[in-house]
Structure formats: structure tokens, C-alpha cells
Amino acid sequence: MSDLKLFEDRKVRSEWNEQENKWYFSVIDVVEVLTDSPRPRKYWNALKTKLQNEGSELSHKLGQLKMSADDGKMRMTDVANTEQLLRLIQSIPSPKAEPFKQWLAQVGAERIAEIENPELAQARIRATYKAKGYSDEWIEKRIRGILVRDELTNEWKQRGVKEGKEYAILTAEISKATFGILPSDYKKLKGLTKANENLRDHMTDLELIFSMLGEASTTEIAKNKDAKGFEENHTAAKAGGSVAGKAREDLEQKSGKKIVSNQNFKGLIEKGDKKNLE
Structure with missing residues (x-):
């Protein structure tokens, strides 16, 4: 593009x-x-x-x-x-x-101030999302998701995974195993056409929760298996995503409703509804 x-x-x-x-x-x-x-x-x-x-x-x-x-x-x-x-x-x-x-x-x-006091960074993120119209409940999940993602990428870095392409591949594997769809196709489903639109900023509460579960599970598996390099972490990513994927399928079966949604925050803004992405 x-x-x-x-x-x-x-x-x-x-x-x-x-x-x-x-x-x-x-x-x-x-x-x-x-x-x-x-x-x-x-x-x-x-x-x-x-x-x-x-x-x-x-x-x-x-x-x-x-x-x-x-x-x-x-x-x-x-x-x-x-x-x-x-x-x-x-x-x-x-x-x-x-x-x-x-x-x-x-x-x-x-x-520099945020490094000395990490709570300032979280306050800045909260203020940014709040100004855009997100609910407090959604913001808390989004911030928690950012922390979970940081834990995962820090683990990848320590285990020899290269930033950029390899991170993107592993992230795609987790998404595919968790939701049955790649991030690029997920963005299309939600009608996100701009390259700089963040998929997670348009996820519902449950989508965020399952994203966290997939990435947290991947981190735990990589640690316990002592995964080294791209290939072993690729296996851990599939396994971690499958943990979230099975939980998602179980909830869908029992609730009768699909988790993966075409709903996005942009659409809610256009409708004048700035409430939670539920």
C-alpha cells in the first residue's frame, strides 16, 4: 500500500x-x-x-x-x-x-517520567481511549491486553524470535488458532481498510478476552517448554492459540452466539453510540 x-x-x-x-x-x-x-x-x-x-x-x-x-x-x-x-x-x-x-x-x-512511574503510561492510554469515547470497562480490558501482549513479545525477544516478520507470523498463528481467522482477514471482516487501524481497538469485550487468553497461554507454554528460536515458538503459538480456540468454541456452543464479530468502534461512532463494544 x-x-x-x-x-x-x-x-x-x-x-x-x-x-x-x-x-x-x-x-x-x-x-x-x-x-x-x-x-x-x-x-x-x-x-x-x-x-x-x-x-x-x-x-x-x-x-x-x-x-x-x-x-x-x-x-x-x-x-x-x-x-x-x-x-x-x-x-x-x-x-x-x-x-x-x-x-x-x-x-x-x-x-522518561513514565519509565520512572509506569502508572503514568497507563493513565495516558486511558485518557486517550476515553477521549475517543470508549467505556471504562472496555478500556480496562484493552490495557490488560496490552500488558499481556508485552509479556509475550518480551518472552519472544528473550527466546530468539526476530521482531518484524517473525512476530507477525506468530501473532497470525495465535489469531488463527484462537478465532479461526487471520488478522488481515479479521480486519476485512470488521471493515477496517486503513493500514494504521488497529484491529484490537475494534474488538468487542469477548474478542479482547480471548485474544488475551491466546497470548497468555502462548507465553506460559513457551516458558514451560523453554521454547528456543522461531520454530519452537511457532509450535507454542499454535498450542497457545488452540487453548483459547477451544474455550471460544465451547462458549459459542453453549451460548448459541458467535464470538467473532464484524462490529467495530468506527461503526458505533457513526451511529452516535459510544458505549461498550458488546
Whole structure:
């Protein structure tokens, strides 16, 4: 998926990487927007040299993607993900870059405070969801789900699973075993068409609960089996998801109602109903 991001009246080419779950932005476009340089490519080359001389490894970590050029042809260009882009903006001496730098300083101070006091992070998350119209009950489940997910990914990291593609594959396996559907198809079922729409932000209470059960079970199995590397954790993911899947099927059989729903929060907002996703 590709898109054009607007910066005031200027356009920045971007592309969504489904496997990495990240946006990539054209560095040349960002440099041109922030500096108003008539020769942004030359400016970027000079900035790369400056960063290298200062000991920064940023330019070495940037990738390249084919993006549509002014002549309509697809040409390779330097791209940066969000984290890299924000680091790059810090290096550009420009009045247009100053608001970003001030924002980064504020966010940095807030995150340091949250590290010292984790309750501040939870308060920020609660406030964000509350402002969007979610119920207190749903928010509590969502926050608990975030903590369960963090426990799982920390376990994966310690056990040699690589972030990005391998995390995505294991997550998909848990979802498939838990709900009988892959996350990509789940999003389609709920009518979520934008790449940055988070599936879990559109789950009902029960969907969140079974998501937690699948991931918590996977964490427990990985620990008890001392799973190492991708393959063993892949097996643990299937097993953990199946625990939640069997519980879901049992509830569906006894309640007579399917757990997997096409309901989403966006639909409730359009109807003027900001109550719990039940």
C-alpha cells in the first residue's frame, strides 16, 4: 500500500510495509519540505556526510524503495521509518523543523517520567481511549491486553524470535488458532481498510478476552517448554492459540452466539453510540 502524506500544501511519498507494520517515507521529500531547498538531493547528500562525521549511523540504516518520481517512473529513493525520520528531523536546522523538535522533547520527557512511574503510561492510554469515547470497562480490558501482549513479545525477544516478520507470523498463528481467522482477514471482516487501524481497538469485550487468553497461554507454554528460536515458538503459538480456540468454541456452543464479530468502534461512532463494544 502506498500513499501521499500532506505536509501543509506539500506532499511526502510514503509506503506501508504490511509485514513490518511500519510506514516508510521519502527522505528527499521530507528534506525538501522542511528546508525549501531548490536542490534537496544535494542538501541530503551533504547532511548524510555531516551525520557520518558526527558518528551517526542513521544514514547507514536507511533503506531504499521504488517510488513514483516526477516523471511518473518508479525510481529507487532513500526512505526512513517513523523513528528514523524523527531522528533525521532533529538534524535539520530549519524553522519548519523546530515544532517537531519541541514536540519530541516534550514526548521524551513524558516517556522518561513514565519509565520512572509506569502508572503514568497507563493513565495516558486511558485518557486517550476515553477521549475517543470508549467505556471504562472496555478500556480496562484493552490495557490488560496490552500488558499481556508485552509479556509475550518480551518472552519472544528473550527466546530468539526476530521482531518484524517473525512476530507477525506468530501473532497470525495465535489469531488463527484462537478465532479461526487471520488478522488481515479479521480486519476485512470488521471493515477496517486503513493500514494504521488497529484491529484490537475494534474488538468487542469477548474478542479482547480471548485474544488475551491466546497470548497468555502462548507465553506460559513457551516458558514451560523453554521454547528456543522461531520454530519452537511457532509450535507454542499454535498450542497457545488452540487453548483459547477451544474455550471460544465451547462458549459459542453453549451460548448459541458467535464470538467473532464484524462490529467495530468506527461503526458505533457513526451511529452516535459510544458505549461498550458488546
